[in-house]
Amino acid sequence: MEIKTLESEFAEQYREIRLTALQTNPESFSASYEEERLYPIERFIARLENPHAFTFGALIEDKLVGVVRLVLEQSEKMKHRANIYGMYVLPDYRSNGIGKSLMEQAIEKVKETVYIEQIYLTVVATNVPAKKLYQSLGFAVFGLDKRALRVRDTYFDEELMVLQLKG
Known part of the structure; x- marks a missing residue:
């Protein structure tokens, strides 16, 4: 397994795994499959080329099997913060440490960015x-x-989590 920062040449694979995630676990994401399946590939390329965000991918034999996105806040009052979004590992590859490796890579990237003091994420309470x-x-x-998310007629609570790196 290899963890790497995804660039635009991975846009098709990134789009595919993202749509799979939204279909497989709709309760785990604020975005919906119905919306994102309509996005042009350029929108996924733009995500991968954003200079204030990093999308990490887990690859096994050149197949993208997991992703996580790290977004650095840009406003002056929030530059000490980063956010984790879109964490997902394909079901057949879970429980093998891939998710942990992706998260560790994101945390390492934050530690290289000396002004970031804390990392936030949300997770469905269940x-x-x-x-x-x-x-x-x-x-x-x-x-x-x-009741943070509603999928059809079912509501899901989200837990707000933070990793304090400094302070």
Whole structure:
């Protein structure tokens, strides 16, 4: 397995895994498959080329099997923060440390950015494996967003988590 920063040549694979994630686990993402399937490939290329964000991919024999996105805040008052979005590993590849490797790569990237003091993420409150992963990396819950997401007629709470790197 190799973890690398995805660039525009991975846009098609990134789009494919993103759409799979939105279909497979709709409760885990604020975006919806119905919306994102309509996005042109240029939108995925733009995500990968954003200078303030990094999309890390786990590759096994050139197949993208997992992704996570790190976005650095840009406003003056929030530049000390970064956010994790879109964490996903294909079901057949779970429980092999791929998610942990992706998260560790994102955390390492943040540590290279000396002005970032904390990393935020949200996780569906019922997603026990993801919560265990994040807690094992030092993330702690600091809040609960009740009924944060609605998929059809079912509501999902999200736990707000933070990893304090400084302070």
